[in-house]
Every structure is written in structure tokens, then in C-alpha cells.
Amino acid sequence: MNIFVMMKRTFDTEEKLSIQNGKIVDTDAEYIINPYDEYAIEEAVQLRDVHGGQVTVLTVGDEEAEKELRTALAMGCDQAVLINDEELEDGDQMTTASLIAAYLQDKEFDLVLGGNVAIDGGSGQVGPRVAELLGIVQVTAITELCIENGKAEIVRDVEGDEERLKLDLPLLATAQQGLNEPRYPSLPGIMKAKKKPLYTLDWDELDIDENELETKTETIEVFAKPDKQAGKMLEGELQTQVKELLSLLTSEAKVIS
Ligand SMILES: Cc1cc2nc3c(=O)[nH]c(=O)nc-3n(C[C@H](O)[C@H](O)[C@H](O)COP(=O)(O)OP(=O)(O)OC[C@H]3O[C@@H](n4cnc5c(N)ncnc54)[C@H](O)[C@@H]3O)c2cc1C
Structure with a gap:
């Protein structure tokens, strides 16, 4: 199976953050893999171990994200891709989704996995938007995924109830808490990760026009909730x-x- 995992580098929400001039100041914050993306990585690695194939972890961000990509490699992903967006002005969920879709559009895959939501931005839009742009089926908030005879059997969380689906591949699914128990990278895993391929490409190497990356949303104000x-x-x-x-x-x- 060929699986891509969309991974976001997020600040740890346990960190003390402040807001200055309408922007979150996160310079001293500790960064982590978005926790929902850890479920996606774990699921991809387990599926690869059963069915064979390869897992590619993919992020849109700057070179600082290499640390989290290496962690994903240490968890068992085979290769990593960083789409560097440093040269781009302000972006939103549509920008991120368009970059990911532009990267994936000429790739062959059975599954694209991601998190249900990012714990910082928290819109839960990137996954569904990528699926729409690629014209593939999407399922959000999955808690079980089983691949048999080329079909995906999925359980998804619907507000405490569950929905069971049987779908053809390829598809995009976003992970909900409970999908699995993400592993901690082992020492051998960390050593191996250092030698695994990590490819970086600048956003303008993708077949996409800058106009298509324009933000569709405008942030009016960012403020901390009152004490x-x-x-x-x-x-x-x-x-x-x-x-x-x-x-x-x-x-x-x-x-x-
Ligand atoms: C060029 C550029 C400039 C930006 N500038 C700003 C800024 O100035 N201020 C600001 O606050 N935000 C900025 N962003 C970030 C952006 O607004 C969102 O944070 C981002 O698009 C994800 O939205 P979300 O956090 O709501 O994720 P959600 O949609 O909640 O995330 C759901 C899932 O989508 C996937 N995903 C999300 N983001 C990424 C990613 N980057 N790479 C790979 N997979 C991902 C993960 O699987 C994640 O679990 C910028 C983004 C870009 C591309």
C-alpha cells in the first residue's frame, strides 16, 4: 500500500503563549507533532507492516518542521517530504490544502491520512479540502480502519455514536482519538530515522499558480479569552x-x- 500522511507541526497547547499585535507569539514554545496526526502516522505504519508498501509523511511548513518529520520517521514512516512555504505570504487552510493537493496530484496512492483537527488552528478543514481538490472520497473522524480485498472498512465517530462504512480505495481519512495507541519512537527507530530520506521542495516547484494560494479567509482579530x-x-x-x-x-x- 502506498500511504501519505499529512502532518502538522503545532505548538504544545500546554505552553504559555502570548498575543502581540494580533499575532500569537510562540517563539519560546515547545513544538510537537499535532496529536491527531500521531494517530494517522501510527495507523499508516501498522497498515504498511501488514500489507507492505511505503509510508510518506508530508508537511507544509518551514525547515524547523524537519525535527517533527524526523520524529515521524522514527515512528516508522519510510520517507518524509517538506513543502517549504517560507517564501509565501500569509496563508490559510485553503493555501495549505492547495499545496498538499498540488504535491499529491501526480502521485499514486491508496490512502491519504491526516488528523481530524489541528490543536492550534483547529479548523479541521485541511483534510476535507485536500480530498475535494483531488476529487477523492473523504471520511473524517475515523476510529477504526481495516483494509481487505482492496476495500476500506471504516468506523467513524459521529458525536459519540458510530457510523460503519465500506469504501473503495483510494480515499482520504482523518484520524480521531481512539484510532490506535501511537508508539513512542524507540532508540533504534531514532537511529534509523537519521538515514531515512527527507526531501525538501519549495512551494514554487509545484505545479500551482500563486493566485490559487490566495487566502479565502481574513482574520479580523486574535485575542486571548478574558480571565x-x-x-x-x-x-x-x-x-x-x-x-x-x-x-x-x-x-x-x-x-x-
Ligand atoms: C504560507 C502560509 C502562511 C501561513 N501564515 C499563517 C499566519 O500568519 N498565521 C497563522 O496563524 N497561520 C498561518 N498559516 C497556517 C494556516 O492558517 C493554518 O494553520 C493551516 O492551514 C492549517 O489549518 P488548521 O490549523 O485549522 O488545521 P486543521 O485543518 O484543523 O488540520 C487538520 C489536519 O490537516 C493536516 N494539516 C494541517 N496543516 C498542515 C500542514 N501545514 N502540513 C501538513 N498537514 C497539515 C493535518 O493532518 C491536521 O491534523 C499559514 C499557512 C501557510 C501555508
Whole structure:
């Protein structure tokens, strides 16, 4: 099986981040593989081990992402591709998806796997957009994937319930928590990863026009959520409390008028 895994390098959301001039300042933050993409990598490696073939991990980002690509190689991917977007101005989900689709359009594959959502940007758009651009079937939030006789048997999470599907390949699927238990890279895995191929290409080496990469969204404002206020205890007679509550809901919280 030929499998591509879309991997995003994200900052660890446990990190302390600040916002300056409408941008997230993440210079001192620790970076990780987007956790949902770890499920995608693990699934790809397990499928390759059963069915043979190769797993390519793919990211759009700058050269700093090589570290996370090497981690994915240490988890068992066979090769890595970095599409360097440093020379591009502001991009959004459509930019990323267009770059990935432009890379994949002339490749042969059975499966494209990715995360259900990135824990930083969090739009959950890249996977479905890539599938649309490539004109292939997409399934989001999968929790089981079994390949038999060239067909994919999939279970997907639908708000706590599950949906079972049987689909032809090729297809794109995004991983939900619970799909598997991602491995930690082993020491031999880390040693092997150093020798595995990691290809870098600049975005303009792809067969895509810069106009097609223009953002489709505009960020109006980026702000941190306000600090949580201490709760207010109402005291006294029940009738007095009700009156005060009504007044607070009207004048302070402004949830009734
Ligand atoms: C040229 C360029 C400039 C950008 N500039 C900015 C900026 O100034 N500010 C800013 O906040 N963001 C910027 N971005 C990032 C962009 O807005 C989104 O963060 C990105 O497109 C992913 O969207 P998301 O985080 O909502 O991912 P989601 O759609 O939630 O991610 C779902 C899945 O898609 C895949 N995926 C997502 N991103 C990538 C990736 N980069 N490579 C491979 N697979 C991926 C992963 O499998 C992931 O689990 C830029 C992107 C590009 C290409």
C-alpha cells in the first residue's frame, strides 16, 4: 500500500503563549507533532507492516518542521517530504490544502491520512479540502480502519455514536482519538530515522499558480479569552436574591432585557 500522511507541526497547547499585535507569539514554545496526526502516522505504519508498501509523511511548513518529520520517521514512516512555504505570504487552510493537493496530484496512492483537527488552528478543514481538490472520497473522524480485498472498512465517530462504512480505495481519512495507541519512537527507530530520506521542495516547484494560494479567509482579530471572574454569591431573603439576580442578568451579564 502506498500511504501519505499529512502532518502538522503545532505548538504544545500546554505552553504559555502570548498575543502581540494580533499575532500569537510562540517563539519560546515547545513544538510537537499535532496529536491527531500521531494517530494517522501510527495507523499508516501498522497498515504498511501488514500489507507492505511505503509510508510518506508530508508537511507544509518551514525547515524547523524537519525535527517533527524526523520524529515521524522514527515512528516508522519510510520517507518524509517538506513543502517549504517560507517564501509565501500569509496563508490559510485553503493555501495549505492547495499545496498538499498540488504535491499529491501526480502521485499514486491508496490512502491519504491526516488528523481530524489541528490543536492550534483547529479548523479541521485541511483534510476535507485536500480530498475535494483531488476529487477523492473523504471520511473524517475515523476510529477504526481495516483494509481487505482492496476495500476500506471504516468506523467513524459521529458525536459519540458510530457510523460503519465500506469504501473503495483510494480515499482520504482523518484520524480521531481512539484510532490506535501511537508508539513512542524507540532508540533504534531514532537511529534509523537519521538515514531515512527527507526531501525538501519549495512551494514554487509545484505545479500551482500563486493566485490559487490566495487566502479565502481574513482574520479580523486574535485575542486571548478574558480571565475568569470570581463567582458572585447572593445572600439574604429569597425574594431579594431573585430581584438581585434579575437585575444582574439584565444590567451586568446583559443576557435578558
Ligand atoms: C504560507 C502560509 C502562511 C501561513 N501564515 C499563517 C499566519 O500568519 N498565521 C497563522 O496563524 N497561520 C498561518 N498559516 C497556517 C494556516 O492558517 C493554518 O494553520 C493551516 O492551514 C492549517 O489549518 P488548521 O490549523 O485549522 O488545521 P486543521 O485543518 O484543523 O488540520 C487538520 C489536519 O490537516 C493536516 N494539516 C494541517 N496543516 C498542515 C500542514 N501545514 N502540513 C501538513 N498537514 C497539515 C493535518 O493532518 C491536521 O491534523 C499559514 C499557512 C501557510 C501555508
